[in-house]
Amino acid sequence: MTTRIVELRRGILKKNDELAALLRQRYAAGGVLVLNLVSSPGTGKTAFLERTLRDLKAGGARVAALVGDLETDNDARRLAASGAPVRQINTHGICHLDADMIDRHLTGWDGVELGDLDYLFIENVGNLVCPSSYDLGEAIRVALLSVTEGEDKPLKYPTLFNSADAAVITKMDIAEPCGFDRELALKNINEIRPGIRIFETSAKTGAGMDEWLAYLAEQQAARERS
């Protein structure tokens, strides 16, 4: 018997990363800005996305959404009320979306071609840990945090907040009764991801949505220039 070491030196999620790179090329070729929304369950991703889809559509933008959940198509039905094409991805126990799931759901999506879209939103499975490891080829990863969750959430889940491109605080309309310490939340987000853009929003009142929509438009324009 001989013993030896074989150097492999490769990413554990190499397959996902390679597929994500191909997806990124497809999004770019289609001229679509893709955003991956990640948060805990109950942060209000769906309500925030409903409002975003509705407001973007009202402004004439072409939008669509993929929504991930372990089970049920409740969120897809909620989001479809905006009039945007929406497709549900059920992961059946898997705690995150991966590039392969996105790839399979982009194929054969009746009436939706990437080239016909300005924005594609991917609502990830409610989870602050696992989605951070899986690249979906998105241009922008958005970490969401609600005022009911505790200001130290970014410190507890640094991997996700550190890998995010933008942060959204949701449910600002109930910040006061919740005793939300805004300054502390902003400080904690900045400690984990220095310089990140932070949006303070309420899907209910529409607060902060103008700034968020302006950011989306900026990012889409920057994508076109690149």
Added chain:
Amino acid sequence: MARAPQGVKSPFMHELSIVSSVVESVTESLAAYPRARVVEVRLRVGALASVVVDSLEFCWGIAAEGTALEGSKLVVNMLPVVMHCAPCDADVELDGVQSFRCPRCGEPSMDLRQGREMDIDSIEIEEASENSEVKA
């Protein structure tokens, strides 16, 4: 892609799906070493990868069962976060993942040089020698 076996609760789901990817990837590499038995699989995992080493080890046995990796040992080498500090013009190591400021000068930075790794570094294999195969 890994599904949780019956009785494996969700806190381990993340690690189980990661080790399942490791098993799959190493198994593919073993095609080049048909007489090999895997003794050890060595990973390099950054502090920002948010995986729990104990859970990886716990899941390893489950993921490796019934594969060529059954009975092998998983060794996880954890890597601290290293960021580049522009004012200091140096790569500096961080103590944890609670603050992304230079420990020398306090300047925040997002120019990370290490800490997000999730890599298969190497495997240790045992191969039956040519002679023993001839005898058999």
